[in-house]
Amino acid sequence: MVENDFTSVQILDNFYQTSSYFPMPVVLISTISPSGKTNLGPYSLCFPYIIAEKHSMLLISRSNSNTAENIRRNKVCAINFIPYNKKLLKNCVMLGYPGETTEEKMKNNKFTLIPSQRTQEEREPLITYPEIVDEAIQVFECTLDESFQVYNNEDTLESHYVLKINKIVMKKEWKKSLFQGKEFPDLPIDFGYRNNINFWFSKHSTPYAEPIPKEKGNSVNTVSYAAQRVDPEVEWTEEACEKLVKVPRIFLKKALKVCVEIAKKEGITLITPEFMEKIRNKRAIETEEA
Ligand SMILES: Cc1cc2nc3c(=O)[nH]c(=O)nc-3n(C[C@H](O)[C@H](O)[C@H](O)COP(=O)(O)O)c2cc1C
Structure with missing residues (x-):
């Protein structure tokens, strides 16, 4: 050894x-x-x-x-x-x-x-x-x-x-x-x-932020390709897809599905970056309601 x-x-x-x-x-x-x-x-x-x-x-x-x-x-x-x-x-x-x-x-x-x-x-x-x-x-x-x-x-x-x-x-x-x-x-x-x-x-000492490595991200095209296939009734803008490029590939499908589910519940048929901003953090909605 x-x-x-x-x-x-x-x-x-x-x-x-x-x-x-x-x-x-x-x-x-x-x-x-x-x-x-x-x-x-x-x-x-x-x-x-x-x-x-x-x-x-x-x-x-x-x-x-x-x-x-x-x-x-x-x-x-x-x-x-x-x-x-x-x-x-x-x-x-x-x-x-x-x-x-x-x-x-x-x-x-x-x-x-x-x-x-x-x-x-x-x-x-x-x-x-x-x-x-x-x-x-x-x-x-x-x-x-x-x-x-x-x-x-x-x-x-x-x-x-x-x-x-x-x-x-x-x-x-x-x-x-x-x-x-x-x-x-x-x-x-x-x-x-x-x-x-x-x-x-x-x-504990003050936590510091360590960003996710850039090279591990998805391209907008990969996200867009997967996004358009989640539900035919819900469309995505390219800018909305950009918001998900950092999601690890293995979680991407799940993340897209969650966004589509929320969009459908709210009767939204086009997912925009503004809508993504709102749901990126479900808590944001919670704060608005609180
Ligand atoms: C900081 C600290 C952490 C403890 N963690 C545990 C634990 O995780 N599990 C456990 O069985 N006892 C643990 N103990 C011991 C219990 O607190 C101890 O058994 C105590 O009598 C439990 O109180 P209770 O009988 O009112 O539940 C810990 C004690 C301290 C001071």
């Missing part, structure tokens, strides 16, 4: 934090305790799971945590993305001490709880929805997706939950930036409970 700088690492349990460096988010999950109180539990193993059509998160939790038990019982939770702030993270670690009941741990809670932001139409009768964290930058209000069987290993006490995202709410200032794509909120990065003594957090 050619000499290099790699050496093997023993793969231990909780390998992501014991045998590797794995940057993770920090969220506080709110659930409803058996007494009807909101419980907050810090979690990092919480990632996007199904991202198209259905929208869900995967949560990996100790199966006997308050959060896991509450999700199995009530099927609802909210995922609160807290900002980077040392005082808040200290409290977050406090709320992560295992084995405390909701009443015991919530006495030390320093986060502000406000009611769920679900509207009346977004609520099921007889279900109590957990409060959310006012300091959060964004909150995903979720329900357990019962079409997936909960993975629950009774020996290792590891359990996995697919959480359907019903609603995302975000602080107004950050929603504006979401559309402009220039500024990013200060969210903490968790490197885990590495040495059985400390949790390790860091602040």
Whole structure:
């Protein structure tokens, strides 16, 4: 073997934090305790799971945590993305001490709880929805997706939950930036409970933009050829096709189809660059309506 700088690492349990460096988010999950109180539990193993059509998160939790038990019982939770702030993270670690009941741990809670932001139409009768964290930058209000069987290993006490995202709410200032794509909120990065003594957090630095390589783009002709074949009732101007030259070829057909679907819904038969501008970001429409 050619000499290099790699050496093997023993793969231990909780390998992501014991045998590797794995940057993770920090969220506080709110659930409803058996007494009807909101419980907050810090979690990092919480990632996007199904991202198209259905929208869900995967949560990996100790199966006997308050959060896991509450999700199995009530099927609802909210995922609160807290900002980077040392005082808040200290409290977050406090709320992560295992084995405390909701009443015991919530006495030390320093986060502000406000009611769920679900509207009346977004609520099921007889279900109590957990409060959310006012300091959060964004909150995903979720329900357990019962079409997936909960993975629950009774020996290792590891359990996995697919959480359907019903609603995302975000602080107004950050929603504006979401559309402009220039500024990013200060969210903490968790490197885990590495040495059985400390949790390790860091602040992220300001993201920078790395453009897609020019040579990977399509020619306008390629886009135009594919565009005219999506639906005979919807025409495209060349300038509209130009807006899609940077879409990777494997996604082009799907992107064209989505534009045509939106055009048909709005009764439009010629797709122009102005229309593309409007739908390039479905959120633009959302802002207009908000
Ligand atoms: C920053 C942080 C991240 C954590 N991430 C996880 C995780 O992803 N999964 C897990 O099972 N426990 C995780 N824990 C430990 C739980 O927070 C701990 O089991 C706690 O008791 C859960 O609270 P609950 O019982 O109220 O749900 C984490 C703790 C901290 C402080």
